[in-house]
Amino acid sequence: MTAQEKLKNRIEKKYHICIGLDSDVNKIPQHLLKFNNPILEFNKRIIESTIDSAAAYKINFAFYESWGIEGIKTLEQTIDFIGDDVVIIADAKRGDIGNTSLKYAESIFNHFRCDAVTLHPYMGIDSIEPFINYTDKISFILGLTSNKSSADFEKQILSSGKFLYQEVIEKTNEWNINNNCGLVFGATNISELKENIPSFNEMPILLPGVGAQGGSLEEVVSTFYQNNKNNFIINISRGLIYIDETESFDKSVKNKLLELNQQIAKLLM
Amino acid sequence: MTAQEKLKNRIEKKYHICIGLDSDVNKIPQHLLKFNNPILEFNKRIIESTIDSAAAYKINFAFYESWGIEGIKTLEQTIDFIGDDVVIIADAKRGDIGNTSLKYAESIFNHFRCDAVTLHPYMGIDSIEPFINYTDKISFILGLTSNKSSADFEKQILSSGKFLYQEVIEKTNEWNINNNCGLVFGATNISELKENIPSFNEMPILLPGVGAQGGSLEEVVSTFYQNNKNNFIINISRGLIYIDETESFDKSVKNKLLELNQQIAKLLM
Numbered sequence: 001m002t003a004q005e006k007l008k009n010r011i012e013k014k015y016h017i018c019i020g021l022d023s024d025v026n027k028i029p030q031h032l033l034k035f036n037n038p039i040l041e042f043n044k045r046i047i048e049s050t051i052d053s054a055a056a057y058k059i060n061f062a063f064y065e066s067w068g069i070e071g072i073k074t075l076e077q078t079i080d081f082i083g084d085d086v087v088i089i090a091d092a093k094r095g096d097i098g099n100t101s102l103k104y105a106e107s108i109f110n111h112f113r114c115d116a117v118t119l120h121p122y123m124g125i126d127s128i129e130p131f132i133n134y135t136d137k138i139s140f141i142l143g144l145t146s147n148k149s150s151a152d153f154e155k156q157i158l159s160s161g162k163f164l165y166q167e168v169i170e171k172t173n174e175w176n177i178n179n180n181c182g183l184v185f186g187a188t189n190i191s192e193l194k195e196n197i198p199s200f201n202e203m204p205i206l207l208p209g210v211g212a213q214g215g216s217l218e219e220v221v222s223t224f225y226q227n228n229k230n231n232f233i234i235n236i237s238r239g240l241i242y243i244d245e246t247e248s249f250d251k252s253v254k255n256k257l258l259e260l261n262q263q264i265a266k267l268l269m
Numbered sequence: 270m271t272a273q274e275k276l277k278n279r280i281e282k283k284y285h286i287c288i289g290l291d292s293d294v295n296k297i298p299q300h301l302l303k304f305n306n307p308i309l310e311f312n313k314r315i316i317e318s319t320i321d322s323a324a325a326y327k328i329n330f331a332f333y334e335s336w337g338i339e340g341i342k343t344l345e346q347t348i349d350f351i352g353d354d355v356v357i358i359a360d361a362k363r364g365d366i367g368n369t370s371l372k373y374a375e376s377i378f379n380h381f382r383c384d385a386v387t388l389h390p391y392m393g394i395d396s397i398e399p400f401i402n403y404t405d406k407i408s409f410i411l412g413l414t415s416n417k418s419s420a421d422f423e424k425q426i427l428s429s430g431k432f433l434y435q436e437v438i439e440k441t442n443e444w445n446i447n448n449n450c451g452l453v454f455g456a457t458n459i460s461e462l463k464e465n466i467p468s469f470n471e472m473p474i475l476l477p478g479v480g481a482q483g484g485s486l487e488e489v490v491s492t493f494y495q496n497n498k499n500n501f502i503i504n505i506s507r508g509l510i511y512i513d514e515t516e517s518f519d520k521s522v523k524n525k526l527l528e529l530n531q532q533i534a535k536l537l538m
Binding site (some may be wrong): 022060062063065066067068069072073076091093094095096097098099100101103104106107110111112120121122123124125126127142145146147148149150151152153154156157158159161164167168171208213 | 436
């Protein structure tokens, strides 16, 4: 199955929550520390309890790279455990000159076998092209991010009157000839979301920023609904995977996910 | 020694060539394939023959990540082999929201023990701060890159009349309160280099793009010389490490480096 098909299957069921596996040994339930690999154990239980109802998984590469080879092994094992039915987004935020981006694309799509990736637009199409040459994968380009300092550059006004992030959205639309581009758009920017949603066209939108960062799930969903669009996934990491520190954390995460799915389905009715 | 001291020591000797270890098993001398780990063998020989006369090493993370755990091991072993006397730049082009950039910074500075890193500015100061909190390391922010599509966004004109990359340079200067910021400025942009060099102030400049990408070493060096600046390093990767396919490739690379050093010293006289 292509990444596009996998995502479509989930969205058709009104599953819009992407589970962010920002798994940190200092934040997982402490009883897991008795296991040989606590992070892998944590990820497996989260995945087992959510795989039927998640829209996608987003793996934050930084959290695995930061502990070296063991982290990379755990990343690989986590990806294996998720399997082939649901989109795995490598949240790696890569972007480099052509021959180097080609290596990053090989790394993420061939070696780690992820379905999608997040990419920095700063260096332009040369840095994106090696990724979008994989037509059965999805490349999510950073449009407007969820952090405060997105104002530093993303919200700079160009001489054309557009914001920089709007120029990124426009160019991403141009690059989307194979229907394999998407955008990252922070859920903390609701007014910008309302203003720019028509320019997303049919591209899938990955929205971080709900939960720990303060974005509103209800406002995001309503905005897509009001614009007759459903091609969006809302990432929740810390606000979902760490809600319970007890031995039954996996059940709590599952229940929370089902609750969010219900809430979203209701908003989309 | 801090990264700043290591770099200063080399630049005082008029060593300005940063050796880019974009080591690719398809491009290294083929007789090395008989070794257990041809890339490690290649890197070791390059390092052994150049360590006394290089300004720095730049390790292109993509080339190691793309072969998974074995690649990461080789990355670690290469860093160990370089040792503590010369700046190791993690050319990783990272940048994410604060808590994630913190993990990337831990990865690059604590786990891999690199002295410097390259960073995407797109997401603003939140994404840079966790790196520049390491005051004895150098964070090279992407200003104007060497690739053609730097025109897509970096050369967009802002409503202020400045180019986006100039706004990045300005903000990087503001962030540089601990003298640990630097800039990446592509050697393929000579007219922009001449125009913007005064705005670099005392920051170290990493210039890729000489060699395979077509930038002129002579023009870069002359521009710094004419502006009474010497805080620059010119990265050469493919144009240096792959110049000889024979068994004595390491001697050829050494000779080429010494020749480049002489050429630069002459231009700086």
